Amino acid sequence: MLDLLISGFAVMLTPKMIFFVIAAVFLGTLFGALPGVSATMAVTLGIPFTYSMTAVESIVFLVAVYCASITGGGMTAILFKIPGVPSSAPTTYDGYPMAQQGQAGKALGIQLLCSAIGGMFAALAMLLLCGPLTTAAVSFGPAELFAIALLGLSILSSLDVDNICRTIISGLIGLLIACIGIDPLLGVPRMTYGFMSLNSGMEMIPIMIGFFAVTEVLKQTRKRDTLSAVGEVKQMKTVFPKLWELLSVKWTIIRCSVAGTVIGILPGAGATIAAFMCYSMEQKLSKHPEKFGTGCIDGIAAPETGNNAATGGSMVPLLSLGIPGGNAAAIMMSALVLKGVQMGPMLLVKQPVFLSATFASMFFANIVMIFAAMILAKVFVQVLRIPYAILGPMIIMMATIGAFATKNIATDVMVMAVCGLIGFAFVACKFDVSAMILGLVLGKICESNLRRAYTIADGDTLLSTTWNVFTQPLKIAPVPLTAILIITCLLVLVSPGLKKLWDKRKAARA
Amino acid sequence: MALELIVNVLFAIAAMYTYWYVGETMPESDASELGAEQWPQFLIVLLLIAIAFNIRGYFKRNKKEDITAAFADFVPSVGRLLTSKLFIGMILLIAMAYLYDILGFIATCPLFMIGYGLILGGRPVTVIVSAVIITFVLYIGFSVFLDVMLPRGDVPFLRSFALFVESLFE
Numbered sequence: 001m002l003d004l005l006i007s008g009f010a011v012m013l014t015p016k017m018i019f020f021v022i023a024a025v026f027l028g029t030l031f032g033a034l035p036g037v038s039a040t041m042a043v044t045l046g047i048p049f050t051y052s053m054t055a056v057e058s059i060v061f062l063v064a065v066y067c068a069s070i071t072g073g074g075m076t077a078i079l080f081k082i083p084g085v086p087s088s089a090p091t092t093y094d095g096y097p098m099a100q101q102g103q104a105g106k107a108l109g110i111q112l113l114c115s116a117i118g119g120m121f122a123a124l125a126m127l128l129l130c131g132p133l134t135t136a137a138v139s140f141g142p143a144e145l146f147a148i149a150l151l152g153l154s155i156l157s158s159l160d161v162d163n164i165c166r167t168i169i170s171g172l173i174g175l176l177i178a179c180i181g182i183d184p185l186l187g188v189p190r191m192t193y194g195f196m197s198l199n200s201g202m203e204m205i206p207i208m209i210g211f212f213a214v215t216e217v218l219k220q221t222r223k224r225d226t227l228s229a230v231g232e233v234k235q236m237k238t239v240f241p242k243l244w245e246l247l248s249v250k251w252t253i254i255r256c257s258v259a260g261t262v263i264g265i266l267p268g269a270g271a272t273i274a275a276f277m278c279y280s281m282e283q284k285l286s287k288h289p290e291k292f293g294t295g296c297i298d299g300i301a302a303p304e305t306g307n308n309a310a311t312g313g314s315m316v317p318l319l320s321l322g323i324p325g326g327n328a329a330a331i332m333m334s335a336l337v338l339k340g341v342q343m344g345p346m347l348l349v350k351q352p353v354f355l356s357a358t359f360a361s362m363f364f365a366n367i368v369m370i371f372a373a374m375i376l377a378k379v380f381v382q383v384l385r386i387p388y389a390i391l392g393p394m395i396i397m398m399a400t401i402g403a404f405a406t407k408n409i410a411t412d413v414m415v416m417a418v419c420g421l422i423g424f425a426f427v428a429c430k431f432d433v434s435a436m437i438l439g440l441v442l443g444k445i446c447e448s449n450l451r452r453a454y455t456i457a458d459g460d461t462l463l464s465t466t467w468n469v470f471t472q473p474l475k476i477a478p479v480p481l482t483a484i485l486i487i488t489c490l491l492v493l494v495s496p497g498l499k500k501l502w503d504k505r506k507a508a509r510a
Numbered sequence: 511m512a513l514e515l516i517v518n519v520l521f522a523i524a525a526m527y528t529y530w531y532v533g534e535t536m537p538e539s540d541a542s543e544l545g546a547e548q549w550p551q552f553l554i555v556l557l558l559i560a561i562a563f564n565i566r567g568y569f570k571r572n573k574k575e576d577i578t579a580a581f582a583d584f585v586p587s588v589g590r591l592l593t594s595k596l597f598i599g600m601i602l603l604i605a606m607a608y609l610y611d612i613l614g615f616i617a618t619c620p621l622f623m624i625g626y627g628l629i630l631g632g633r634p635v636t637v638i639v640s641a642v643i644i645t646f647v648l649y650i651g652f653s654v655f656l657d658v659m660l661p662r663g664d665v666p667f668l669r670s671f672a673l674f675v676e677s678l679f680e
Contacts, residue, residue, distance in 0.1 A: 052657040165564040169521070172557040176528070176550060183536075183546040190546055191532060214603065221599045221630060389632025390640045393623040396603065397648060400610060405658045410611035417607035421600055429514045447549050454544040465542045 004127060008356030011056060012364055020057060023049075024064035025365050025372045031065070032072025033084045033376070034391065037216075039271065040327040042069035042085075044212050045395065047205060047335055048402040055339040056357045062332045063358050064365035067311050070271055071115040071369050074304050075377060078107045087271035087307040090279040094292065094299025101295055105239035110297050111304045112373050113240065114253055116366040118305035121257035122264065122312020123362035126319070129265070130348060130355050133320040137345035140481070143453035143469050145321070145344075147485035149445045152323050153438060154489040163430065164496055170432040174439020175446065177202055184448045185455075197411060204334040206403040206412040207419045207440065211433050212327065213399040214420025217392045219427065238374045241297065249301040252282050260306035264313020270326035271307040271314075278306030312362055319355055321345060323442065327434050330441045338406065453482075511580035512587075515568055522561045529554045595629045602626055614663025615653075616672050619645040654679040 011017060024046065031042035046065040050058035073085030078095030091111065098107040140148075153171050180191045181201025192198040256278040263274040282302035283292045292299045314325030322343035324330035333343055341347065341354075348355050403416035423433055450469075457472065459465030470483050532547045532554075539545020569577070591597050606622040613621075620641040627637035652658040654676060662672035 048652060048658055049656060165560055165567055169557060169560045169564060172553055172560060173521070175553050176525075176557065179550045179553070186537060186546050188537060188546065190536060191528065191550060193531070218596065218599060218603075222594075222596045387630075387632055387636070389627040389630035389637055390623075390644070392630060393626040393641075394644050396606075396626070397619050397623065397644070400606070401615075401648065401652055401658060401660065404610065404661065405652075408659045410607075410661070413607045413610045414604075417603050420603065424600075425513075425517065429517045450549065451544045454542075459542045461541055462544070465544075 004131075004352060004356040004359070007353055008358075008360035011353060011357045012060070012360035017057065017060060017361075018364075020053070020061050021064045021361055021364050022368055022372070024061045025068040025368045026376070028065035028068025029072035029075075029369065029372050029376050032069030033076050034386075037069075037084070037395070038212070039066060039069040039073065039085045039087065040212050040331065041216055041395075042066070043328045043331045044209050044402065045398050047209070047331065048398060048405055050335055051405045055336055055341045056353055058335055058339060059332060059354060060357050060361040062335060063311075063315070063361045064368075066328050066332075067119050067308065067362055067365045068369050068372065070307050070311055071112065071119075071304075071373060072376075074111045074115065074300075074307075075108060075373060078111060078300070079104060085271075087275045087310075088303070089272070090275050090303035091300055093279070094295050094297075097293070097295030098297075098300070103239075103295070105237050106241060107295075107297075107300055108238045108373075108377060109240040110245075110249075110300045112238065112370045113246065114249075114301040114304040115308040116370050117253055118257050118260055118308035119311060119366035119369075120363055122261045122309040123359050123366070124312075125261045125309075126312045126315050126362070127355065127359045129316050130320045133316065134345055134348045137321050138349060139474060140345065141453065141472070141474075142449040142456065143472060143482040144474070144485070146446055146449035146453060147482045147489070148321055149323055149442045149449065150489050151485055151492070152317070152325075152442055153435075153446075154492045163432065166430055167432040167435045170426070170435035171439040173431075174436035174441075175443040176439075177207075177436075178440050178443020179447065184444070185451055202440070203406055203412055203415065204441065205331075205338060205406045206416040208331050208334060208437060209399045209403050210416040210419025211423040211426075211437060212331075213395055214416060215423030215427060215433065217395050218420060218424045220388060220392055238377055245297060249298055252298050252301045253305050255285075256282065256302050256305035257309045260309025261313040263306070264310030264325060265316045266313075266325070270328075271310040274310035274313075275303035275307040278302040308366070315358055315362075318343075319348060319358065322347065323445065324438070327437060330437055333441060511572060511576065512584040515565065515577075518561055518565050518568070522558060522565075525554045525557050525561070598629050599626060602629070611661045612664050614665070614668050614672055615649055615660040616645060616675065617663060617665075617668050619648065649675065650679060 012021070027046065027049075028042055031037045031045060032039060037045075043062055043066050046062050050061055053061060070085060070087055073083055073088035074091045074095070076082045076084040077088040077091040078099050081092050081096040083089040083092055095107045095111065098104065137145075153175075176191075178201075180198055182188070182199055183190045189199050259278055259281060260271075260274040263277060264270065279292075279299065279302045282298055283289050286292065286298060288296075311328075314329045317323045317325045318329040318333055322333070322345065324333045337343060341351075399416060400413055403412045404410070406412050426433055426436070453469045454465055457465050457468040459468050470486060471480050472482065473479055474481050529551055532550050536545060536547035539548065572580075602622060602625050606618055610618050620638075623641035623644060624637055627641065628634065649660060649672075653660045662669045
């Protein structure tokens with residue numbers, strides 16, 4: 001552990017890395033604060049900056065962008081009642097009323113401190129959890145890794161309860177797109193429809209940039225032509241809470257740090273769910289729930305601690321299992337794969353520097369973030385007055401730079417543009433882009449592990465091999481983990497439907 | 511509303527074709543192995559089931575008269591889309607993607623930013639000035655300082671201009 005800490009800070013505390021993190025924090029806070037630029041889009045737009053960096057520098061930079069964008073979103077939620085990122089939506093409930101009462105600076109101070117504490121707690125949790133999880137994962141065979149990847153997909157489908165079918169369709173389409181290209185075991189072109197250019201498969205980065213950045217700009221094109229900054233704040237000065245004020249929310253911060261980290265670890269669940277869950281949890285646990293929504297500091301502390309804690313949590317499955325915990329982690333994974341990094345349980349065994357550097361980056365970024373946000377708060381109103389007529393096209397051009405620089409071919413720019421249009425149609429038809437992207441990212445992991453498991457397992461027929469694959473015990477313990485995980489997947493998949501049915505019956509009885 | 515049903519049906523047709531296509535083009539697999547065609551075919555079967563459920567849900571969610579009205583309005587709504595700023599934006603996006611490598615970043619970026627900015631209702635002077643400044647900042651930032659490859663274009667004078675800009679910072 002101490003070795004990891006030392007190596008992490010040794011990597012981090014070089015002038016180059018410090019500069020990268022400071023730049024990333026400013027960039028992330030700014031992106032996060034701009035309504036219409038989500039944390040995922042912020043990470044996507046951060047990708048072009050990483051092309052000249054090493055793999056470790058890239059993850060350090062992108063993690064800092066991610067953490068900062070979540071915090072940046074909270075600032076606009078307080079000042080203008082516009083959540084910069086979806087995870088800041090619950091911050092508006094108490095942040096904006098506080099700003100209306102003339103305590104905007106104090107609200108901002110609480111938000112920044114709680115964000116930083118939540119982020120640092122999650123970074124520490126990540127450092128502690130990744131090691132044991134990796135040790136366990138190294139003993140996993142391909143069948144178990146397949147089941148874990150599948151669990152990620154099934155959890156995602158259960159999160160959007162009102163839209164299960166469309167989410168499953170989206171995830172399956174993502175999994176199918178991942179099949180395009182040379183077959184991983186036989187080496188023959190598959191689903192290429194005669195197009196040679198599809199032989200190498202679908203390049204992840206242009207697709208993600210298209211779906212997350214371009215689609216969002218197209219959505220905004222339909223909606224509005226300027227970013228409307230409401231409120232009468234002209235300049236903002238951050239006021240940090242007094243010690244007794246901070247101590248009064250200590251249990252809120254502790255509970256939400258833990259809850260946010262746990263929610264972040266769950267594949268599919270992210271900062272937005274963490275923020276909403278923490279807010280409602282604290283409201284239920286509070287002795288004065290009626291104060292929530294009127295401008296109480298607990299109402300700011302809960303979602304801001306929770307959403308920042310989720311950022312660290314989402315890095316746990318990515319670093320220890322090679323399975324992204326959410327969209328932003330999926331983009332980071334693609335950026336690392338582009339640099340030739342082999343994701344999976346062996347990553348931290350062979351290169352523990354990825355974990356230590358990510359921890360140091362998160363820790364450092366959360367401290368820098370406080371100062372960056374204080375500086376940015378002063379010019380915030382002016383930044384938010386940038387008309388969308390300038391901001392929208394600029395986002396697309398930055399996205400284009402990112403897509404082109406992947407392989408320096410124009411086809412990737414066209415892929416990005418087409419994916420942007422498809423993403424827009426997807427959203428119009430209420431399909432889930434996130435599910436599709438997760439399917440796309442997990443597709444190759446799922447298939448290659450499943451097929452390797454079939455190759456290893458004994459069996460005369462496909463049915464008997466399937467039985468052997470799913471019931472084989474772990475190497476380290478006589479536990480059929482694959483079967484347990486698959487059953488869990490099925491339960492997770494059907495549980496929202498069953499719950500709906502149960503609620504209907506209950507309502508009918510009442 | 512009509513688009514949702516059309517997209518679902520198109521997905522189903524594409525899925526059925528892909529099922530057949532994968533089966534036809536992949537080598538036959540061993541009896542005990544999961545072949546190259548079986549994983550996509552398994553996914554397609556699940557996809558078709560999910561689409562069938564979704565279409566069933568569509569008819570359950572929406573009233574018959576609403577669906578009829580949505581289909582009656584489909585062609586006019588396509589007409590409305592074709593004349594909207596969104597559609598012009600989409601055309602600009604595809605044109606930019608096509609011309610990006612040919613004209614190079616220095617020409618494509620301001621042209622796209624001005625075009626898109628104007629359809630978004632920006633003031634012409636503001637849009638033009640900001641487009642030029644942003645192009646310059648992005649080009650220098652990425653190409654010179656971050657060593658990210660940006661296309662210089664195939665048109666000789668644009669290429670020469672890009673090289674000239676880069677030479678100013680070397």
